[in-house]
Amino acid sequence: MRLEPLDAQRFAQMSETEQVEWLIEQVLARSKRTDTIKAFARAHLGRLYAEAGQSDAAQQSFDQATALLTRPSEPVYRFYQATALALMARYSSLPDRPEAVAQFVGNLPEDLLRRVAFWEISNAYRRRGDAEPIRELIRIAPLSERRAMQEQLVRTLIEQGQVEAGLKELARVGKWEDYRIVRIARALHRQGRTQDARTFTDALRARLLQHAAAKGHLPVRISDSIRVSTPYGEVEVVFKSSYNTIFLLTRAYTEWGLPERAERLIAAMTPENSLRQRLNLAYAHYTIGQQAQARQHLERARTEGQGVARRIALKHLTPVGTTIEIGCAAAFCGEPALALGVADTIPLSEQRNILSCILCDYTYRRNPFWKELLTIPWD
Numbered sequence: 226m227r228l229e230p231l232d233a234q235r236f237a238q239m240s241e242t243e244q245v246e247w248l249i250e251q252v253l254a255r256s257k258r259t260d261t262i263k264a265f266a267r268a269h270l271g272r273l274y275a276e277a278g279q280s281d282a283a284q285q286s287f288d289q290a291t292a293l294l295t296r297p298s299e300p301v302y303r304f305y306q307a308t309a310l311a312l313m314a315r316y317s318s319l320p321d322r323p324e325a326v327a328q329f330v331g332n333l334p335e336d337l338l339r340r341v342a343f344w345e346i347s348n349a350y351r352r353r354g355d356a357e358p359i360r361e362l363i364r365i366a367p368l369s370e371r372r373a374m375q376e377q378l379v380r381t382l383i384e385q386g387q388v389e390a391g392l393k394e395l396a397r398v399g400k401w402e403d404y405r406i407v408r409i410a411r412a413l414h415r416q417g418r419t420q421d422a423r424t425f426t427d428a429l430r431a432r433l434l435q436h437a438a439a440k441g442h443l444p445v446r447i448s449d450s451i452r453v454s455t456p457y458g459e460v461e462v463v464f465k466s467s468y469n470t471i472f473l474l475t476r477a478y479t480e481w482g483l484p485e486r487a488e489r490l491i492a493a494m495t496p497e498n499s500l501r502q503r504l505n506l507a508y509a510h511y512t513i514g515q516q517a518q519a520r521q522h523l524e525r526a527r528t529e530g531q532g533v534a535r536r537i538a539l540k541h542l543t544p545v546g547t548t549i550e551i552g553c554a555a556a557f558c559g560e561p562a563l564a565l566g567v568a569d570t571i572p573l574s575e576q577r578n579i580l581s582c583i584l585c586d587y588t589y590r591r592n593p594f595w596k597e598l599l600t601i602p603w604d
Contacts, residue, residue, distance in 0.1 A: 228254045231576060233565040241587070248584040255577030261302035264293035268312035275316045287317040297334045304581075307341050311598055314345035315352070323361045343370045347377040354385045372398075376405045383412040389456075392421070396457035402465040403429055406453075407473040414481065421455070425462075426477055428453050430490060433467055437493035443467055445498065468498060472505050479509035484518075500529050500547065504554035511558040519558045527551055527567070545571050552579035556586045 229251060236244060256262070271286035290309050298306065313319060319329060330342045343366055350358045356378055363374040375398050382391035395401070395409065406425050414422035432451050437443040450463045464470070471494070475487040484506070491502045507522035530551050552567035561583050568579035589596035 228573065231565055231569045231580075233562050233569070236565060237562065245584065245587055248580050248587070252577045252581050252584065255574060255580070261293065261296075261298045261305045264290045265305040265309045265312075267293065268309040268316075272312050272316040280318075283316070284318065287313055287319075291329070291332075294338070295332050295334060303337065306338055307345075308598070310338065310342050311345045311348075314342070314349040315598070320346055320349050320358070323358055323365065326362065327365050340370065340373070344373055344377075347374050351377050351381045351384070354381065356381045356385070372402065372405065376401075376408065379409055380412045383409070383416055386416070388413070388416055388418060392455055393457050396455050396460055398460075399458075400461045400463065403462055403470040404466060404473055406460075406462050407470055407477060411473070411477050411480075414477070419481075422477075424455075425453055426474055429462065429470060430474060430486060432464070433471065433490060434493060436467075442495050443471075443490070443493040443498075468502075471502055475502055475505050476509045479506065480513060484510070496529065497533055497547070500526055500533050501550060503529065504550060507554055507558055516559070520560065523551075523555050523558060523560060523563065526554070527563075545575050549575060549578045553582035556582035557589075559586065559590075561586070 227250070229247075231251075236247070239247065267286050267290035271283045271290060274280075274283035274286055290313065294306060294309060319325060326343075326346055330339050333339050333342060343362070347359050347362050350356075350362075359374055359378045359381060363371050363378065366374050375394070379391045379394050379398075382388075382394060391409075391412075401409075407429065410422040410425040413419075413425075428451055432449060433443060433447075436447050436449070445466070445468045447464045447467055450461050452459045452461055471490050474490060478484060478487040487502075487506055487509075491499050491506065494502060503522050503526045507519045507526065510516075510522065511519035530547055533547055548567060548571050552564045555561075555564040555567060556579065564579055564583050568576045571579075585595070
């Protein structure tokens with residue numbers, strides 16, 4: 226593939242098909258290796274065979290994807306690995322054989338991939354509305370993964386209208402991490418249990434702001450817990466990652482028409498973390514059709530990002546990671562020109578990340594299947 230400069234004006238003059246072809250070529254031209262990308266492609270091919278009823282061909286493609294996934298790879302390719310795992314969880318025969326799941330996951334080369342695999346497989350059951358296989362996963366999963374499976378079980382019950390059964394399971398487990406409770410609260414809100422949802426989210430928010438007031442800013446991680454009342458008894462909520470919890474709270478409050486509550490949390494964070502959460506807030510507005518608000522937050526993030534980049538540079542570190550986040554956020558908020566402008570400020574070897582995000586956004590708009598698939602981890 227021939228490496229070409231990033232020219233936003235020329236890009237805008239292309240047809241959409243030409244833009245997609247150009248993005249693919251330039252992503253590959255900036256990539257050092259493609260074996261993990263081929264695992265993603267094989268898994269996608271397996272999905273197409275499965276939908277066409279060609280089960281033998283589908284299994285062959287999934288087997289090829291599995292062989293590639295078991296090879297060690299660089300962190301930059303985890304997106305493709307995670308997506309391949311999501312495709313296998315939803316379209317291969319693996320979820321129909323819970324006894325084979327543990328062996329499959331055990332052959333993956335990294336703990337992160339193993340966690341993703343357990344999550345995606347349980348998520349496939351949740352999407353089907355099938356609680357019993359999740360109970361089986363809870364039984365066979367390593368102790369470190371069981372809480373994630375229990376979360377999936379509670380959410381499955383709630384989403385299937387068995388809200389009381391879900392709340393009983395929530396109380397039975399008794400102890401939960403903060404970010405899991407926010408996901409459960411969002412499920413409750415979608416089922417019309419707004420007061421139950423707000424009881425959890427507001428309790429978390431209040432304690433986070435207390436920590437911010439005591440220390441001058443909100444740390445990424447805090448050691449604390451709170452007790453929250455439910456219709457079936459108290460549960461203990463342990464703070465594990467305030468950053469991830471605020472990420473989910475920002476989405477929730479924006480969806481619920483309470484963005485000012487998210488703004489207060491963002492303002493309590495350090496500049497670097499505040500910037501990332503502002504990008505999250507931009508996307509939250511975009512997903513509910515508030516494009517103007519999304520654009521405002523993107524522009525504000527780009528301005529704030531310049532200050533963050535200067536502070537990072539003073540520490541003799543590279544600000545590229547922050548720039549990539551801004552560019553990708555712009556891409557996923559339907560602002561490709563802004564994303565290309567951001568990409569043009571970083572080294573060629575890193576530009577493929579933003580170009581990939583633009584390409585993904587085009588894919589999402591052309592085929593909603595991919596958006597549904599690739600946004601699963603944030604649900």
